[in-house]
Amino acid sequence: MSQLIASSKLKMVVGIGATGLSVARHLSQLGERFVMLDTRQQPPCLAQLKNEMPDVPVALGEFDIDSFDGADEIILSPGLSRQIPAVQAAINLDIPVISDIELFARSANAPIIAITGSNGKSTVTTLVGEMCAAAGKKVGVGGNLGTPALELLDEQSELYVLELSSFQLESVYSLNAEVATVLNVSPDHMDRYQSLLDYHQAKHRIFGGARQVVVNRADKLSVPLVSEKVKQWSFGVDRPDFSGFGLVEQGGESWLAYQFDRLMPESDLGIKGRHNTSNALAALAIGSAVGLPMDTMLRVLREFRGLSHRCQTVTELNGVTYINDSKATNVGATLAAIQGLSGEQGLSGNDDKTESKLILIAGGQAKGQDFSPLAQALTGSVKRLVLLGEDAKIIGDAVESVKSSVDTVYAEDLTEAVKLSHEIAQLGDIVLLSPACASFDMFSGFAERGEQFVNEVRALQ
Secondary structure, three states: OOOOOOOOOEEEEEOOOHHHHHHHHHHHHHOOOEEEEEOOOOOOOHHHHHHHOOOOOEEEOOOOOOOOOOEEEEEEOOOOOOOOHHHHHHHHOOOOEEOHHHHHHHHOOOOEEEEEOOOOHHHHHHHHHHHHHHOOOOEEEEEOOOOOHHHHOOOOOOEEEEEOOHHHHOOOOOOOOOEEEEOOOOOOOOOOOOOHHHHHHHHHHHHOOOOEEEEEOOOHHHOOOOOOOOEEEEEOOOOOOOOEEEEEEEOOEEEEEEOOEEEEEHHHOOOOOHHHHHHHHHHHHHHHHOOOOHHHHHHHHHHOOOOOOOOEEEEEEOOEEEEEOOOOOOHHHHHHHHHHHOOOHHHHOOOOOOOOOEEEEEOOEOOOOOOHHHHHHHOOOEEEEEEOOOOHHHHHHHHHHOOOOOEEEEOOOHHHHHHHHHHHOOOOOEEEEOOOOEOOOOOOOHHHHHHHHHHHHHHOO
16 A cells, blocks of 8 residues: 655544544544555455445555555554554554544543443443433443444543443553543453563553542552542442442341442342442442442342343253353453352352362463463362363463363354353352453454354254
């Protein structure tokens, strides 16, 4: 792709997908002059773009080193790395490279609640959004989850709740959120980042200009370097401290608590598993930071049943519970599901917590991850590991290298994986699809993978 325009300044939108289309609509409304670029010959939103904005110039094909020389600003799709040579050449020329979230922050007319983390961010974002709505707030919820951020802009909005990925945050400079949080940090997208430190630094861009922050007490990597003037809230499944949400024991039962006050029994939560308790506590901290009524937030926590493909209970069949956690596309997410569910034997009325009851289905595209933490966590928590997908052998080798006692079998596809799990499952067991991998080797995305799992399980009945 040659340089488009060398003589005049304009904005270049790189990537013609859902995010790129939202950027095009926004720039068009502002009366900006811009062009659209994509390395693909048939990007997913090309037809829609041409239908809506037929006069906008479009350039398709691989980028030349000077493709962006005529730009005064580049809006880069989160799916594309800043390390692309043409993008690096533009950066070296001091051409600003931003994301759609930076554009959003410039135009947002209401406080922003910004949420990121390796795991749990979709659940927390949705919970906070529902808490805001239940409190009567006009709220826009989206970002990396659901609706692109720029399409949420509304003069009537009182709050925005955004789930943000590290890819989006790489090119954000003036978010200035009312509340910002990094829920947790564990290795992910190591095929894109040179190190965990690079990934961590991308996540922490969320704290730029934040007026309040929410910190996970159990994860030092979530703690920001911010001024003492920035109000801090915390959450964790331990006993809370000042401005903290956590758990306390009373009468043999765990209670959600704020500082020294009990709020509700953990058993009343609509979402199950200790990792989801942590998500609920994070949502309470965020909601409290923006002044939401406590009784309203607790009501939402009782009613909320979780998101599709995120530790979603599919059914109980012959005393075996089947759970769809297809959204677990990294090791940290699968570890959270295992840890959260390995003690949940009450799901099927079996109180024996000494014997492993989990049958784990995992595998897919590894994304350059280290699977040794997962391999080490299996013993004592998982009775059978069923592996499938492009990089199943990488996980299997990791399990073998730590000399785990977990029985491991391989399946050709998800149909066979469900069949094998069903054949060995006994009363009180939990069959958990939590792949720890991306899905694109076999599916269009985690949603299709989860839907097939649900269909396969229902076919067993």
